Amino acid sequence: MVKERNEINKDLQWDLKTIFETDSDFVNELGLVNDRFDKVEQKYKGHLLDSANSLLEITSEMLSISRKVEKIYVYASMKNDQDTRLAQYQEYQAKATALYAKFGEAFAFYDPEFMALTNDEYQQFLVEEPQLRQYAHLFERLFSRKAHTLSEKEEKLLAGSAEIFGSAAETFEILDNADIKFPIIKDENGNNVELTHGNFISFMESKNREVRKAAYQALYGSYAQFQHTYAKTLQTTVKTHNFNAQVHGYDSARQAALSTNFVPENVYDLLIKNVNKALPLLHRYVQLRKEILGLDDLKMYDVYRPLSNLDYKFNYEKGVKKAQDVLSIFGDEYIKQVNRAFDEHWIDVAENAGKRSGAYSGGSYDTNAFMLLNWQETLDDLFTLVHEMGHSIHSTLTRENQPYVYGDYPIFLAEIASTTNENILTETLLDEAQDDAERFAILNHWLDGFKGTVYRQSQFAEFEQEIHLADARGEVLTSEYLNQLYSDLNEKYYGLKANENAEIQFEWARIPHFYYNFYVFQYSTGFAAASYLAEKIVHGSQEDREAYLNYLKAGSSDYPLEVIKKAGVDMESDEYLSSAFALFEKRLNELEKLVKKGVHLG
DSSP states (O other), X not given: XXXXXXXXXGGXXXXXXXXXXXXXXXXXXXXXXXXHHHHHHHHHTTOTXXXXXXXXXXXXXXXXXXXXXXXXXXXXXXXXXXXXXXXXXXXXXXXXXXXXXHHHHHTTTHHHHHTTOOHHHHHHHHHHOGGGGGGHHHHHHHHHTGGGOOOHHHHHHHHHTHHHHTXXXXXXXXXXXXXXXXXXEEOXXXXXXXXXXXXXXXXXXOXXXXXXXXXXXHHHHHHHHTHHHHHHHHHHHHHHHHHHHHHXXXXXXXXXXXXXXXXXXXXXXXXXXXXXXXXXXXXXXXXXXXXXXXXSSOOGGXXXXXXXXXXXXXXXXXXXXXXXXXXXXXXXXXXXXXXXXXXXXXXXXXXXXXXXXXXXEOOOTTSOOOEEOOOOSBHHHHHHHHHHHHHHHHHHHHHHHSOGGGOSXXXXXXXXXXXXXXXXXXXXHHHHOOSHHHHHHHHHHHHXXXXXXXXXXXXXXXXXXXXXXXXXXXXXXXXXXXXXXXXXXXXXXXXXXXXXXXGGGGGGXXXXXXXXXXOTHHHHHHHHHHXXXXXXXXXXXXXXXHHHHHHHHHTXXXXXHHHHHHTTOOTTSSHHHHHHHHHHHHHHHXXXXXXXXXXXXX
């Protein structure tokens, strides 16, 4: 059975005391920040453009409060993620979420008042108060959104409704992490084991097909039971996305979401076009899997089973050492931060009852770049570790090299940093392979990773785009509609007949990223760009590595396409995508040659 939190070794837990020493400190800070809001409207509303000094003062105060709010939210959310069943931390997260909404409401006047500023007035302000130049890129981004900013009253109403608009996503989180219970199933040794989010993938990778099938049917049987509730939470979230886009004058929810990161929609369309063009490669890989496993009826519960008989196991200590070795390629500045992450307990490693599933990197400008894992001692866990480490070092280098106003980065750039690490790990493991059997195992893992990131996340992106368009057309997102759409897309991507894989129709219900507003496509673009960058880092020059580190330090000091272009990738071109699929085909060719040699049978 899964351990309780108090049974987990402290060395495997993150140290949130570096944020607030005690819960009382958190509560006190929460109160202090709440008190600051009381003065905002009285002192600042209606006065943003009184003078250059007024613009500077109010902007600085807004950013100062935002900085405090983020720190409070990080503590509350991570405390809650440790064990989502605890009412105390559910309450903390609810209060932190409410604080975010209050912040948006208090400063709802800012954007509308700023939009009244003419360019001539702005240039004069810069002359009168040179300190405003530190916010030049922030102001430039605000000017670019002028056409999509509502009146002060309207923006305040929307900001005050943020907590309500987010309630469907919060309901999903509680249902999916705390309330839904999966059955007891038997593992490969015949032992009764409680199925969880954390161990599901381990069961799907089992060499015993009956174990895979049992876990698959148990998980999706549970989702089928609650499919109508999940459909309602997803439908409500989609309606929220569409509503917010419409009232702000965007053509679609996708355009609104991508504009937040200043990413043109053609980047999304280029991805889907190139992925669909490359689906024959995925079908070829699926057929090779069928051949290797010796199955006449390959099912979706067979697509995660490693094709190699080599059993790669990484306990956490071994994983730490390998991560340090691999990431040293970036140089002293980078590896110093990696070592800090391990030494200063930034990472929550082990699974425990009630803990949030999956993995992430989090934190704020004034905290460590924490990581949540659910370690199961698989090769996948090692890749997850270097992946999340990529996010955390990106965050750390950004915060150490940028002021708070630019001390974050858009999600669009985030996935490139994490998956570059994964690609470098693959290159390293291939170079270190002792024989064909090891090489086969690593190739298989990389191809599966590509399948799960570029292909699978693009499948999600198509699904997400279609459900938003359907809602905009007035269609109702019932569970029946969602099941059919997802089933059809799954058949297109994998080439496996929908009527022979009935359970997969419910997979949409367990994907939290569908609540993140056009987030998933960035995994695909990020992995493709990362495969290109990893080649330059491993086989290129010192200048290539320095250019990459400069990208990690840039934060949001420039537009994201410009930041990554300086590192050597043009995201508005097919080139990086074509390069990624060429690498997939190259490694697939190599795997097929090893299969002909009978390596997988060893």
